[in-house]
Amino acid sequence: MRTAFTSLLFAVCAAWPAFAKPCTGAEAQLAQVSKALTVNALDIAENTLRALIASYPDCPETVLHQARLAQARGNISESAELYYRYTDKDPDDSRGLAYFGRFFLEQRDYMRADALSAAAIDKNPDDPAALALRGQILLMKGQSSEGQNLLEKAIKLEPNDPEAQFQLGTIYDKAKSAAQAVEHFRKASTLNPHDARAWDYLALNVELVGDLDGAELAYQKGLQVNQAGRYHDAFLDYNYGRFLERRNDLSGSKRHLDRAVESAPQVRAVWYERAKLDMRMQNYPQARADAEKAAACAQQGGVIDLQIYSLLSQVYARLGDVALAKKYTDLTRETPPPVRGEQR
């Protein structure tokens, strides 16, 4: 694998003749397959691709799309093999490099994803797939404004890329610009209705702009499609559970927070949130159990020690355990609140 990748990196620097002839006449079908894959319409992509391969057996682009299809189906080794084949044949195609880079990104092989995304942009700075991937990677590297610029350029060239729309939405989400975030998450979820993450983020931001029924609907749609795979959202139940708690649907909230602790038991935030709900439902022994589990989690999920201490002080006070209540009250008092953003 490593050897192959090294060869690839060498190869990307070398020129390679274009594959124009074997695909002549297949352009429209290739575009259709690519679009179907972009919006996760896998059956359509597969059927069209099968017909395409039969008619154009030497068209190398079909290999690229086969790789993407295998990736989308979760056939990782097959997908990798096909990507290698394609990029060996056409190392100058920015799309091949970009999609292969996205493959590595999904495999959490960030170094290769970084290298390939940079190479893809070098090959073609106007390739929307390359721009979208590079933009996302720059965001991950903390180069927010550069990443945003690339993503904006990407969706200008290809507004129907749900992943680029989603990534751009996350920028606005982080910047607390809910209205703009909604715009992009709405496009992402419309283009790819199988993306539970997009529905989740859409719901969160729709709530922020005050449309509670819209948020409810987005959560419902997200839950319908939230299955294992590349678009799975481990925190959808958590976020929906919190939302229902704010809407005073405590039993509904409990149902989803129960699922959240099952799907992400290593994350402090899910136990913390369920403990808070237990408190509201006056189930103090369960609140104690959940709060203690939250305290023991290494992965905070955004919940800091102060919040845990404050919750535990309340739990033990409600349970009448004076000593432990005092312990956590003292810890709450001694722990300074977090320093928030520098301006407001």
Added chain:
Amino acid sequence: MRRKLFTVALVVALAAPPRILWGADAGRIQFENRQKDSGISFVLDNGTVPDKPMIDGIPGGVALLDYDNDGYLDIFFTNGASLPGLAKEGDKFSNRLYHNNHDGTFTDVTDRAGLRGEGYSVGAAAADYDNDGRTDLYVTGFDRNFLYRNNGDGTFTDVSAKAGVPGVSSAGKKLWGISAAWLDYDNDGKLDLFVANYLDWSFATSRVCGLPGKRLSCSPTFYKGEPNILYHNNGDGTFTDVSEIMGISRNIGKGMGVAIADYNDDGWMDIFVANDNDRNFLFKNRGGKAFDEVGVESFVAYTDSGLPVSSMGVDFRDWNNDGKPSLIVTALGGETYPLFRNEGNGFFSYESYKAGIGFRSFKMSGWGAGIQDFDNDGYKDLFTANSHVSENADLDSQQHYRQANAVFRNMHDGTFQDVSGDAGSGMQIRAAHRGCAFGDLNNDGKIDVVVSAIGSPAELLYNTSTGDNHWILIKTVGVKSNRDGIGTRIKVTTASGLVQYNHVTTAGSYASSNDPRVHFGLGTGAIIKEIELRWPNGTVQVLRNVKTDQILTVTEE
């Protein structure tokens, strides 16, 4: 047949919302801004400069006080100063006192009264500290605090130095005073003074946030907090700083709003301080001997998220008629306004979402706050004076500097409904609102609101709510207790069986001072079955079969 009719009536009664059971006219809450014809031209001037230092977002206290004892509330506004000079240059920075002419108009009597002030003023607290029957005035500020003694002839004398209430720490540093509260913490019949202080900020340490030309208010987390001050009234015109021995000053916060109530019903007034981006304080009065800060133990230090919000204004009254004073706190957009319901067992529960104001207030930023019965239906509603702290807040599409105020109607079931949009033109004014004070300006039995706003005329929001609900205003005159009766807890029971509670205080809201008379809305009942007053010195006084729709003066027996 009779039995059948009774059954039908019973079913109807049980199916009806609670308000119909005891008889309240479901009128609409309405406010009308009558500033234009009032003769009040006051515009709060924060002296803003391009770098938007912390100080320029903070001012704007209002006090409603009857300084000339003519039975009508007059209005005092605090004002800013030039920056960085902190000078009240010219009229535009002057504090203002307006005399109520009883006909909807007011006359500016500031100069005659001697209340123009000095330095950068912020808050005001009115009460009769020397028990001479005249309402005095304490004014907090960034660089100076003043105690003005009412001479009884329309003039005031600055007695700050003699009284010893300069708002300075034990180390000699002038603390940044925001709100103040008069209370008799030791029930000795003399009003003491609590001053909530904010940040250890100065122009020398001031930071700049945001881009040039689009500066934003910096977070208070950049600066250390300051201790609050408690002054004990010695009864001879002087006060003693007892902050340290009473357990107040060891708690360093970022105090903005302050409100008082006897939350645990032990006969001693307690103090709540709203701290900006820090844990709130609840000072539990230990029999007048000391205070224990129990905010964390009582679950009011933080919201249910275990984190602080930008707590600013506060009110501390019983909104659900269970006899237990509860809290509303205003904060910035994206935080919600915390509602803490007093459970009566030493704990409060955060109920912003449960009570239905969570989602609505999430988008609001608020300063002044009040728990008052605006439609006289016997259940106290909520009012908040809204605006973001940063003049350039609109750079964030989710935030707005100028906002309309909000009123939330009490639905009698522990929830509130935002009725602001339907509450008249007075509630649609978008401005940089700050402090607000609550009281009955025209003695019509409906609680009005006076709101200060940076850069625009103060608003006189007359309560024009519809419906014919009855009311009573109770003015307490202490004899053994402090003359104003501050701290007196009042229980009113109507003939229909509705029981309500409130207490005498001028504290609450943001940097402001309210009508000392205690207001009760009474629904449709024309007779009050019983009024019980529990005076600070322990005396319990009961009045029976009291007429409604009157301003009742009750002198301590």
